[in-house]
Amino acid sequence: MTFRLGLAQCTHPADGDVVALVERCARDAQAAGVDLLAFPECLMTPFEKTREDFLASAEPLDGAFARKMSRIAAAHGLWMIYTMNERADGVDAGEAPAGGETAEAAAHGNAPEAAGAHLPYNTAVVVDSAGARRGFYRKTHLFDAGDCRESERMAAGGRLFDPIDTPFCKLGLAICYDLRFPEVMRAAACAGCELFVLPAAWVDGPRKADQWAALLTARAVENEMYVAGLSRADERCIGCSRVVDPFGTTVAEAPGKAPLLLTADIDLTRVRAAREAVPVLEHRRPSLY
Template sequence: MRIALGQLASGTDTAANLRAIDAFAGRAAAAGAALVAFPEYASYEKKKIDATFPAAAQPLDGEVGAELSRIAARHRVALVAGVVESSPDPARAYNTLAAFGADGGLLAAYRKIHLFDAQGFQESAFVAPAPSTDPVTFDVGGLRFGLLTCYDLRFPEQAQALSDAGSQVLLACSSWVPGELKTNQWRTLLAARAIENSLYVAGVSQAPPVSVGNSLLAGPMGEVVAELGLDPGVLTADVSPDSMAEVRRHFPVHRQRRLR
């Protein structure tokens, strides 16, 4: 199956962000992708999370969700994008990944579990953590995709739970905050989660200056299958269940694990 990663430079103009998503989804579909993933906070982003995020929040069936659904259906491609979702607390939103099928139907919604209270940031001041820590997956074209967001990459047990739930591709939709060695950590953690679980990990990030760019697809041996640089753009690459099965035949860690 061919998948695509749409590396954006989202800002506070939600309408402009949606137009960029539409254009990139069209490019992904034209390249033969069955699914295109966009970064965390694809619909609304700025360098520091503040009170404007819950102010911009909408329910998943609001205008932003409806437009993402239309984009997926228009291009006949499954689509995953980070949105700011309303929560029961008006002062805090959910940081949500919404997945839509090629028919526009909602396939899954993942609310970020591990909030970025690190590196001088306090995401939890304006964002509520997911009420559930259950793994969130969905199926497209016979493959199972697992969802995680940015800081979640630093918690290997979450990727393992998604793998145990049958995921063959993890979509790590991110706005990876820049800093010392952060690009190196981004690439290393994507590869590590792939190697640990013998699956594909697709890391799609916002472009600089908000984030580090370098969206990439890591294969089940940790190899970089394809990678973007710093500019916004669309990456397409193929994922192979047969390759994943071959790696698991050589390294049967799923059967050998003793710690539960």
């Protein structure tokens, strides 16, 4: 089976109108025959905002921003992955949690951790072509390195994303810094994942683009699945979105930071062929690890 993936490599709009940006990208994706459209990390709220503004902008999973994203997906008949600044526990960011998780959140195992539980989550959401939410993931590994301290404004999620069935593939999901933790993608592969999508705001710097390409390729080869990484194209980020197949071949690549819609045709027979040729997942010996 073959389907078309679209990666909306974009910058945060100068006028702040993210909904209009998503609408334009969805319209272009529909015209390009895209089945599944993904957006980069920090789509709803750029990390560059002050901490106070970042916290104040957080919304619940069923808030106004999420409802607008669902309407756009339904209007264009697209499955979509978008990212949002999710308010913790349905209370205003900066306040103490007011009770337990919703039933859905509890089922996903994303109970807030003790440290930073009042902070919002960096969340990726999957909606189907009717606009119904099919899953969500709260970033589990926070980037506290160099001059960046994500833990000062975000809470860490408490569980990896369980790959979900879509009409196209078994879909896995993580966010940005998670790429440096191979256990994340291995867990998805062991759960049957065929396409793993990684929204990111991969910060530019010495060797960062090389590391991005190497890590995406390694995760695809070692898990024998498609891996798609899309990074924001803002000034501090690298862009360079790409899709790597299960044999390590880059099948689509964005040339640097230019905003664009990157498309790739995902052929699931290549996943099966890779796993039959070298059955890595069957040869694992977890008792030794």
